[in-house]
Amino acid sequence: MHLSRIPSGMRYYIGAEARLRRAVEDTAMAVFDGWAYEEVVTPAVDYYSLFEQGMGHAEAHRAFRFTDSDGELLALRPDVTSSVARAAASLLAQRPRPLRLCYAAPVFKQQQQSHAEWRRESTQLGCELIGAGAPAADLEVLLMAAEILSRLGLDQKYRITINSV
Secondary structure: OOOOOOOOOOOOOOOHHHHHHHHHHHHHHHHHHHOOOEEOOOOOEEEHHHHHHHHOHHHHOOOOEEEOOOOOEEEEOOOOHHHHHHHHHOOOOOOOOOEEEEEEEEEEOOOOOOOOOOOOEEEEEEEEEEOOOOHHHHHHHHHHHHHHHHHOOOOOOOOOOOOOO
């Protein structure tokens, strides 16, 4: 047994480092709350097929996968967005749009060890603005990102890059 070690890609956060992580998470969630985003907590374990459909095969394949007692292929959550999208389409289908949802949750991915910050577990902080396709929606999300970075004291020390698939 390796009781004195933890698995590769995992780590402890203690003291000031743990408080900093919590402060970043709390800051982001406070900003989301100020913009009327509702917090959603998704299952840590879900069907692998959900992530494969939501993320694509290549990305989902990096999930930690296992089979439950019924023979279903499950995965530790590698991403939160797929689960939020399913909740919006099912549990929240009758709610008026746009939906404003946010989350802070651990995600788990098998990574190549060549990454500079090689982690198998990380925290995904994010928001989803569902059902608002106008440029104003993009601006809202960008303003929230800028507000979070500003509240963290990173004024003039960041760059937001916009990408589109």
